[in-house]
Amino acid sequence: xxxxxxxxxxxxxxxxxxxxxxxxxxxxxxxxxxxxxxxxxxxxxxxxxxxxxxxxxxxxxxxxxxxxxxxxxxxxxxxxxxxxxxxxxxxxxxxxxxxxxxxxxxxxxxxxxxxxxxxxxxxxxxxxxxxxxxxxxxxxxxxxxxxxxxxxxx
Amino acid sequence: xxxxxxxxxxxxxxxxxxxxxxxxxxxxxxxxxxxxxxxxxxxxxxxxxxxxxxxxxxxxxxxxxxxxxxxxxxxxxxxxxxxxxxxxxxxxxxxxxxxxxxxxxxxxxxxxxxxxxxxxxxxxxxxxxxxxxxxxxxxxxxxxxxxxxxxxxxxxxxxxxxxxxxxxxxxxxxxxxxxxxxxxxxxxxxxxxxxxxxxxxxxxxxxxxxxxxxxxxxxxxxxxxxxxxxxxxxxxxxxxxxxxxxxxxxxxxxxxxxxxxxxxxxxxxxxxxxxx
Numbered sequence: 001x002x003x004x005x006x007x008x009x010x011x012x013x014x015x016x017x018x019x020x021x022x023x024x025x026x027x028x029x030x031x032x033x034x035x036x037x038x039x040x041x042x043x044x045x046x047x048x049x050x051x052x053x054x055x056x057x058x059x060x061x062x063x064x065x066x067x068x069x070x071x072x073x074x075x076x077x078x079x080x081x082x083x084x085x086x087x088x089x090x091x092x093x094x095x096x097x098x099x100x101x102x103x104x105x106x107x108x109x110x111x112x113x114x115x116x117x118x119x120x121x122x123x124x125x126x127x128x129x130x131x132x133x134x135x136x137x138x139x140x141x142x143x144x145x146x147x148x149x150x151x152x153x154x
Numbered sequence: 155x156x157x158x159x160x161x162x163x164x165x166x167x168x169x170x171x172x173x174x175x176x177x178x179x180x181x182x183x184x185x186x187x188x189x190x191x192x193x194x195x196x197x198x199x200x201x202x203x204x205x206x207x208x209x210x211x212x213x214x215x216x217x218x219x220x221x222x223x224x225x226x227x228x229x230x231x232x233x234x235x236x237x238x239x240x241x242x243x244x245x246x247x248x249x250x251x252x253x254x255x256x257x258x259x260x261x262x263x264x265x266x267x268x269x270x271x272x273x274x275x276x277x278x279x280x281x282x283x284x285x286x287x288x289x290x291x292x293x294x295x296x297x298x299x300x301x302x303x304x305x306x307x308x309x310x311x312x313x314x315x316x317x318x319x320x321x322x323x324x325x326x327x328x329x330x331x332x333x334x335x336x337x338x339x340x341x342x343x344x345x346x347x348x349x350x351x352x353x354x355x356x357x358x359x360x361x362x363x364x365x366x367x368x369x370x371x372x373x374x375x376x377x378x379x380x381x382x383x384x385x386x387x388x389x390x391x392x393x394x395x396x397x398x399x400x401x402x403x404x405x406x407x408x409x410x411x412x413x414x415x416x417x418x419x420x421x422x423x424x425x426x427x428x429x430x
Contacts, residue, residue: 071331
């Protein structure tokens with residue numbers, strides 16, 4: 001069975017990390033399988049973890065008064081789930097529900113934050129990569145919100 | 155035979171009307187009276203004339219190998235197209251065309267084809283799917299990435315399972331969906347990172363709102379696709395369709411006669427200029 005640090009080599013998110021950092025990061029990770037229908041996170045809860053989805057599919061959801069549950073986005077294999085663990089006050093901003101049985105690497109956010117504090121170069125690299133994920137999601141959300149296929153468009 | 159005067163509409167009759175979504179419909183048209191050629195290449199468009207109302211440029215969404223009728227898929231969004239939504243079988247409209255530069259199916263030979271469609275932008279790309287399925291040995295794989303507002307706004311839904319069975323790799327993403335939707339939710343751009351893509355051996359054709367095409371270009375370029383292998387279909391106020399009136403001028407190009415299909419390297423410097 002592969003060690004976590006070896007599994008990270010297959011993750012696009014970690015593709016530019018030196019092996020020594022993968023070893024450090026891998027020390028905060030473990031494998032986890034979560035069944036369909038279960039929640040990985042709920043909005044407002046402490047964000048103690050984040051995940052790399054190796055296989056399966058999850059939904060990012062929020063609850064809106066009067067509208068019920070809104071499905072914001074779905075994430076699939078290879079994608080990173082959760083950035084709240086790195087941004088104060090370390091609380092989940094959305095619900096994360098498993099749609100198809102998820103094979104994940106679960107990372108202890110607190111453990112990794114400590115390693116990042118002690119190793120600013122690792123911390124900066126992590127922050128840059130997470131910022132890319134946040135920027136990508138912000139850009140995608142912008143496209144969703146402006147209703148590009150709506151009136152006047154295609 | 156095509157009309158000798160490209161500005162003169164020829165009368166056609168609606169022989170089939172299909173409601174695709176609440177505001178999108180497909181009509182099949184055959185010429186009235188005299189025999190007209192209905193040959194076209196995927197990506198070309200016709201000027202459709204609703205007599206007494208006006209004229210609009212609409213891409214042909216049918217099969218170019220089946221030249222017995224023109225098929226147009228139209229979104230009722232303006233004065234003319236809203237009136238066209240009220241067409242019935244036997245209604246008459248005028249047609250000028252076909253016009254415009256088609257999708258580069260010749261350059262796609264031997265390559266994987268990737269189609270990226272947004273909303274009704276799937277309509278001008280559907281002839282490419284038909285052409286691919288009729289000549290699969292000439293091409294590599296066909297991937298279709300399709301984004302729409304919601305599941306109920308998807309066009310050509312009935313054909314999806316057939317396309318998939320025939321080997322088309324179709325991925326659909328919607329901006330918003332309820333819990334019964336089993337597919338992707340999110341911007342169509344999100345489908346690019348997981349695309350099985352060989353940049354040097356792929357040709358991409360994109361059709362949708364301009365803002366979507368702008369946002370699609372970046373992740374494609376990030377995956378190593380070069381600008382000259384990305385083709386986009388542009389939309390502007392096309393009126394004469396022969397590069398005469400200037401209404402669709404875009405920099406030094408006329409969308410109607412130099413396009414609507416352009417390789418991205420020809421447009422990338424002007425894409426973000428607001429006055430265009």
